[in-house]
Amino acid sequence: MKLVLIKPNIGRREHSLYVDEGRMEPLQLGILAALTPRDVEIVMYDDRMEEIPYDEGADLVAITVETFTARRGYEISKAYRERGIPTVMGGMHVMLLPEEVKNHADSIMIGDAENLWPQLIEDFKRGQLKKEYRGEQPLIPQKSIITRRDIFEGKGYLPITLLQFSRGCKYHCNFCASTAYFKGNHYCRDVQDVVREIKSQKRKLLFFVDDNIVADFEKAKALFTALIPLKVKWVSQGSMDMLEDQELMELMVKSGCLGLVIGFESINEENLEYAAKGANRKRALDHYKKEIQELRKWGLQTWAAFTLGYDGDTKESIIETCKFAIENKFCFAAFNILMPYPNTPLYAKLQEEGRLLYGGNWWLHEDYRFNHAAFIPQNLSPEDLTEVSFWCRRAFNSPWSIFKRALEPHTNLRNPYRFFTYLIYNPLFRKEVFKKQSMRFGLKEAEKING
Ligand code: B12
Ligand code: SF4
Incomplete structure (x- = not known):
């Protein structure tokens, strides 16, 4: 199974692309990678400075969404879904507005990923991806989980x-x-x-x-x-x-x-x-x-x-x-x-x-x-x-x-x-x-x- 992780950009300048020169590691994607079973191949694309190769192929695409990257996140999701590749969205904006995000992804995760992500991957592998995953916040975040860098x-x-x-x-x-x-x-x-x-x-x-x-x-x-x-x-x-x-x-x-x-x-x-x-x-x-x-x-x-x-x-x-x-x-x-x-x-x-x-x-x-x-x-x-x-x-x-x-x-x-x-x-x-x-x-x- 191939999983693509995506960090969307905010958008673009009026007449040219915007490349964030002060960009930092997208920590949430490093945590998702660490939570993913080792037999899954992982590739990460950061839309803030690289082009997303939509036609490269993937089994599942996971997009992290904040409010100011929601519009761009939905565009990316649409491009994958048009190619028959399912997407899942999580992050700050999904917790704040799940009903909106649902319209733009095959599945959403509300809240932190620690308790739910391994389950989602299992469900996906069995062809039983749910439309929504909502769990309790982990009382201890990243318990024994070291970010994959x-x-x-x-x-x-x-x-x-x-x-x-x-x-x-x-x-x-x-x-x-x-x-x-x-x-x-x-x-x-x-x-x-x-x-x-x-x-x-x-x-x-x-x-x-x-x-x-x-x-x-x-x-x-x-x-x-x-x-x-x-x-x-x-x-x-x-x-x-x-x-x-x-x-x-x-x-x-x-x-x-x-x-x-x-x-x-x-x-x-x-x-x-x-x-x-x-x-x-x-x-x-x-x-x-x-x-x-x-x-x-x-x-x-x-x-x-x-x-x-x-x-x-x-x-x-x-x-x-x-x-x-x-x-x-x-x-x-x-x-x-x-x-x-x-x-x-x-x-x-x-x-x-x-x-x-x-x-x-x-x-x-x-x-x-x-x-x-x-x-x-x-x-x-x-x-x-x-x-x-x-x-x-x-x-x-x-x-x-x-x-x-x-x-x-x-x-x-x-x-x-x-x-x-x-x-x-x-x-x-x-x-x-x-x-x-x-x-x-x-x-x-x-x-x-x-x-
Ligand atoms: C570090 C940080 C920054 C850094 C950027 C870091 C980076 N990697 O590039 C800097 C300082 C540059 C920054 C800038 C801005 N930020 Co900022 N930032 C943060 C901060 C403090 C931490 C983000 C983080 O790494 N969190 C740690 C990860 C692990 O947490 P997480 O993203 O929530 O991920 C967990 C879950 O949500 C879930 N999850 C997340 N994604 C996904 C995806 C999938 C598929 C799944 C299943 C699960 C999942 O699993 C993760 C692990 O449990 C947050 C506050 C916060 N609590 O998140 C604000 C925050 C995200 N920023 C915010 C804002 C507003 C901004 C700015 C717009 C400010 C401004 N006016 O300029 C800018 C714009 C950024 C840009 N792109 O240019 C707001 C966003 C509000 C919103 N509703 O979206 C926040 C929430 C702050 C706040 N208190 O309101 N920011
Ligand atoms: S609630 Fe806490 S994190 Fe949010 S702005 Fe106030 S002091 Fe900062």
Whole structure:
């Protein structure tokens, strides 16, 4: 049996293809490969930089789907099904909108693959593939399962190994798709499995793609303690309440943490209330002064994530947010428009208020473009929100800002390695800002795709 695994791209630029130069290993496909019985031949294609050879032949095609890759994922599925090859879809978007995805695949898997994937392969081999697989979340993800990384070889991914310690997060931010997926639960792997996984590969630079690696302080401490002897360097995502636990921070730094993506979201307390951003409560009142000092003290190179377009936002407040990020010399920052991801509380709220654009399913709409507003903001037009958010990305990643932000002695200038990291990745992200803006979803011209 031959199984083809696919990671879809978002889409394409208006007049040319989009190749993601900052692409990273698609971890979920490495996990699916590890869960697949050894007698199955596996090939992986990453639509972000290679053409999919539809006519090469396959018995089954497995496609991972997130909301922003759904349209492209459906195109790929259609191309295989037209050739008589069945497809199965899984991933974040399938959990959020199973009824939509069902229309585009022979089978879907709702939730994590660990408990169900081997069964699906068995069913397929016996000619009894079901239309839907839905199981309980595994309480311990990837139990004794080490990601298969041979499928990533030669694909030109950034030289950083993606892996997970935990899934989900204890918080309930109203826009967060992960929380809709994990329903506010937080599941951790066995620390020894993580150690084995790190030892099973050669790289010393790791990206824990956890939603919030510090969602459980004590479990995080156990992980960090186990990482110390491995002498790795790592990055991840974490909420800023971590700064309240000195022991946690000490272990984090000792275990090789270079920095974290931290959801600042907004410098306006009212917006944080709107987003139900529990981890930040009251911290925006003095513009995160104490938190930023602490992050510097620990020498962490922060990737500050902001969300723009809350009801308390105006054009001016958004520009202020960008200035705040430059003034504080963050290593990196994201300025994402608030997105109504399906099945989130934010989506329900905006729907009820009649503020959703593109008929409520922007991810399939032929006119929707990447990084554009998909709802009507309170104090500015959707077009202005799109424009000012793009302005923030351009300003933060401008050569002048890159120069100015480099001069932060505790973080970006801490040592030559940190400075080198800063210098390599800032120009790369700058390039991506321009390439991604206003990308079309899917590769096909204005085709109507049904929900
Ligand atoms: C790492 C990461 C990134 C990395 C990319 C990593 C990569 N490989 O390229 C970076 C930082 C670049 C990134 C960027 C973005 N990301 Co991102 N990212 C993540 C994160 C934190 C982890 C993804 C991951 O590897 N998870 C680990 C795997 C193992 O989990 P999984 O995919 O859920 O897979 C399991 C199951 O779902 C299932 N499964 C998955 N696929 C399949 C397929 C089949 C066939 C089957 C049977 C089962 C199955 O089995 C797996 C194992 O149990 C997620 C959060 C999350 N919890 O997933 C956000 C997340 C996916 N990102 C998100 C977003 C919005 C983005 C951006 C659009 C942000 C932006 N505005 O620019 C960009 C766009 C990316 C792009 N293509 O350009 C959202 C997506 C929301 C949604 N509804 O789809 C998420 C969920 C974050 C969130 N909290 O909302 N991201
Ligand atoms: S803290 Fe981050 S991961 Fe947790 S619910 Fe909020 S946005 Fe999602």
